[in-house]
Amino acid sequence: MNVIEDIQRMPKIELHLHLDGSTRKETIWELLNELGENPFSSYEELNNILSIDGKCESLKEYLEAFYFPVKVMQTKEVLTRVSEELAQDLAKEGVIYSEIRFAPYFHQQKGLSIEEVIEAVLKGLSKGERKYKVKSRLIICTMRGFPIEKNIDLVKRAAAFLNKGVVAIDLAGNEHDFPPEESKEVFKLAKSLGFHITVHAGETGKEENIEKAINILGAERIGHGVFAYKNPNILKLIKEKSVFLEMCPTSNLNTNAVKSLLEHPIKTYYDNGLKVTINTDNRTVSNVSLSSEINNIIDKLGFSIEDLERITHYAVEAAFCSSEDKEWLKNIVENYYNK
Ligand SMILES: [Zn+2]
Structure with a gap:
């Protein structure tokens, strides 16, 4: 049995994936050249900046990886x-459903409106759905540290696309300095408009943010939640x-957030009955695919194929798509594992 081929x-199903952190390197290289703003003498040099190998030496290094993708993602065509x-790329490795997220704010450097930015991304995803048969939905990230x-204005504007591709509101950015309660009004509004809620929390050591995201912001899913074990x-x-x-x-x-993959709490959480899902966050920045992440948890954390079946069912349950889409996903997953 070849594990990689099996995976x-x-x-x-991919539920936590940032658009800007998952842009093809070749595309960024090409677009920087088109702009006449390519500061790199070789593709290799760009390559080193766009992907983190192992642990980041500094926050600067991590943030730099997003600088060039965001720089080129400023027109409707590019988005x-x-x-x-x-x-x-997702279809190529057997992803059947994904929820892609991004913060529209970062794509307004050339004057696009929030609506134009969201529309352009939805257009690309629906083209992708038609051509490559991967269903994608969009999650809009509000940002910590922004007024x-x-x-609130972003949530109101995103509401025009609710259930027309957009399914949820997220809270991203510096969780260390901006606690969830500051965004209470934003998420109260999002919930009242009918958005699903997911929140980045417990990614950087502040486990109390997980509790606040659930109790104050109404999070149905938590992005990361690594530090939950502290309490x-x-x-x-x-x-x-x-909560997923x-x-x-x-x-x-x-x-x-973890010293090595061997110390990642995903298996402990899973064994204790928490509904975990496996995701990539940023395909390009972390230099991973969903298949490589699944291979990692099999190889390093001892997940079995039966465990993966259960995790995939959790992902179906956690997905923010319609009940018809969930039924469709459930059937595909059941058919595969029944064979
Ligand atoms: Zn994330």
Whole structure:
């Protein structure tokens, strides 16, 4: 049995994936040249900046990896192109459904409106869906540290696309300095408009952010939640409320949230009945695919094929798509594992 080939064939679901951190390197190289703003003397040099190998030496190194993708993603054409390319990359490795997220703010340097930015990304994803048969939905990231009024305005604008491709609101950015409660009004509004809620929390050591994201912001899913183990009450809360954890092991290694993949808590959480899902966070920045992450948790953490079947069912349950789409996903997953 070839494990890698088996993983490639598995129907996979990706729920935590950032568009800007998953842009093809070749595309960024090409677009920097087109702009006449390519500061690199070789592709290799760009390559080294765009992907983190192991642990980041500094936050600067991690943030730099997003600088060039964001720099080129400033027109409708490029936003559509990179979204379609991402759909193609996902389809190639057997992803059948994905939820892609991004912060529209970062793509307004050349004057695009929030609506134009979201529309351009949705256009690329639906082209990808038609051509490559991978269904994708969009999650809009509000940002910590941005004025609350701005995040509220973003949610209101995103509401025009609700259930037309956009399914949820996320909270991303510096969780260390901006606690969840600051975004209470933003998420109250999002919930009242009918958005699903996922929140980046417990990624950088502040486990209390997980509890606040669930109790104050109404999070149905937690992005990362690595540090939940620091407080048994938080583990209990996650379990009782049946909150799903979107875990991204290699990304957590890159940002020093875990010392090594062997120490990642995903297996302990899974064994204790928490509903974990496996995701990449940033395909390009972390230099991973969903298949390589699955291979990692089999190889380094002892997940079995039966475990992966269960995790994939958790992902179906956790998905923010319609009930018809969930039924469709469930059938594909069941058919595959019944064989
Ligand atoms: Zn993330």
